[in-house]
Amino acid sequence: MNIIFSMPLLALAAIMASCSSAPYSIEHEDNPWADDYADVAMPDSMDAWGTYNVHDPSLRKVGDYYYMYSTDAVYMPRRPHGKWPKTGFLQMRRSADLVNWDFLGWAFDSIPGEGAKWVADNNGGRGPGNIWAPYMIPAPDGKTFRIYYCLSAFGKPTSAISLAEAPSPEGPWEHKGIVVRTNAETPMNAIDPSVAIDAEGRYWMHYGSYFGGLYCVELDPATGLAKTEGDLGHLVCRRADYVRGNLEAPEIIYVPEQGRYYYFGSYDPLMTTYNVRAARGDKAEGPFNDFFGKEISDTTSNFPILTAPYRFSEHVGWAGTGHCGVVTDGEGRYFMAHQGRLAPSYQMMDLHLREMFFTPDGWPVVSPERYAGTPAQVFADKDMAGDWEIIRVIEPEAKKDAMPEPSSDGKRDPLDGKCNLSIPLSLMADGSTDGDWKWEFDPETQLLSLKSDNEEISGLIVHQGHDWELEQRTILATGLDSRGRSVWAKRVK
Secondary structure, three states: OOOOOOOOHEEEEEHHOOOOOOOOOOOOOOHHHHOOOOHHHHHHHHHHHHOOOOOOOOOEEEEEEEEEEEEOOOOOOOOOOOOOOOOOEEEEEEEEOOOOOOOEEEEEEOOOHHHHHHHHHOOOOOOEEEEEEEEEOOOOOOEEEEEEEEEEEEOOEEEEEEEEEOOOOOOOEEEEEEEEEEEEOOOOOOOOOOEEOOOOOOEEEEEEEEOEEEEEEOOOOOOOOOOOOOOOOOOEEEOOOOOOOOOEEEEEEOOOOOOOEEEEEEEOEEEOOOOOEEEEEEOOOOOOOOOOOOOOOHHOOOOOEEEOOOOOOOOOOOEEOOOOOOOOOOOEEEEEEEEEEEEOOOOEEEEEEEEEEOOOOOOOEEEOOOOOOOOOOOOHHHHHHHEEEEEEEEOOOOOOOOOOHHHHHOOOOOOOOEEEEEEEEEEEOOOOOOOEEEEEEOOOOEEEEEOOOOOEEEEEEEEEEEEEEEEEEEEEEEEEEEOOOOEEEEEEO
8 A cells, every 4th residue: 555645646756856856846735714814703704714724623535525514613703793793603705616605604593492401401591602623424314414513611521412304414403312411420421432343334423522531322323312321432542630731623534555443532621731642452442552553442641643823934834733623535635624723812713624644653743834725746856955844843831721811913923832732843855954864756656865974754644735834735644753752844045
C-alpha cells in the first residue's frame, strides 16, 4: 500500500515529474477565505458563515456533498441593533469540495423537550440554554438519517444525549428519544457523542468528558437508541487531573487500508491549549492503545499528539485546535476538521480542515496547513532544497483558566508563550542544512527524513498544499518524531 496516493496516480505523476528538469516553483495563491470574520460574525450575516462560527464540527459524506454539523456557538463583537434575527439550534453546512461551505441554517428551532426536562429536573429547575456537539449517521435502511446531540447543565455532569431522525441530511429533524442520561450520581457525563459501526454491523456510541472520562455503549441499529435501556457503557479513556487535564470529544473511525479502528480525542481547555491525540485498536468498542502501547483507559497522557496551538511566521497564531471530526471521500483519502480560535481574541472560531495521512507505522498525522483543494504532486530530491519553517507540535502546559481575556492590542502572544512556534531551517542541495540537521528524501515513497547527532525524524510525508500564512502553493510535510509528537514543515522559499 502506498501511504499517499493510489498506485496508478503515483505512477502517472512520477512519469510527468521525470519529464521536467526544473525544480519546484512556489506560486502565489489567494486564500479561499479570510481568518478574521468580525465583519460577518453576527446573525444578520449568517449567509456568509460558511467556515465561520464553527465549534465541535462533525462531518459525513452523503452522495455528492459533505455535510457538517456543529454546536451553535457564535462570536458576537457587538450587540445587535434592532430586532435579533431568527436563529435556532445546531448549525448545518454543506460542501461539494471541502473548501467552500454553504450555511444551511439550524437543525432545530427550539430545544427538544424530553432532554431539556431531564436536565432541568436534575439541575434545580434550570434547563439547558443550547444544544451541543451533534453527530450525524445514516440509518441502516439508507433512507433515514440520524443526528445525535447533547443537552447539558454547563460545568456539571447533568446531561442527556438524544436522537432525532430525518429523511434528508438537511432535515427536518424529529426527536426520537434519549440514548443515555447522566447526573451528579453517575461517573460519566453524557456529552460529545460519535458512532462507529464494526465489521459485524454492531453500532457503538462513544461519548463523555472530564467528568469521569470517555465511555462506549452499544446501540440498537433498528432504533438508534441504547441496545439495553439504561446501559451507560464501559470506560474507554480517562485522565488523572480533570481540572487541568480536560478530556472529551471522542471520534472513532475504521480505516480499511490500515485494518484498524482509530480513536481521536481532545485534551485540555477548549479555548486555549486544546489539542487532538490519537490511539488505535482492533475493535470499535476498544480497547485502544497509544503510540507507546499504553491502553488509554489507564494512563494520564496519551500520544501521538496531532494538533496543538501553533503559529507560523507572518500570522498571529491559533489556539483551541481541538474537538475533531474525521471524514473520508470514499476513495481512500481522509480529512480531519476541528475548530481553530484566532489569536489573540480567542472568540473567533474558524473551521480548520486538514488532510490526514498515515505514517509507515500506521499512525495518523495531519497536514500542517488547512486544505484548500490543492491538487496532488509528486516531488524529486531537488524540490526539497529551499527555506523551510518547522513546528514541533508538543503539548503545551494546560491552563486552568479556560476562558482567558482577549488581547485588546492584538499583539500579545496567543498563549502567553505556550504556543508552538515555527523555526526556520534551510535545506541545501547537498543534503546539509544551515543548522545541525542533515536531510534525505526518498522519491519513491515521498518521505523526508531529518537527522542530527542527537535525533532522527524519519518518514515525514511530503505533499503539495496551500500556505495560508504566505498565500502560496508550496511543499508541505508532516509526521511523528520518536516521542509521538507531530512534526510540521512547509517550504517558504
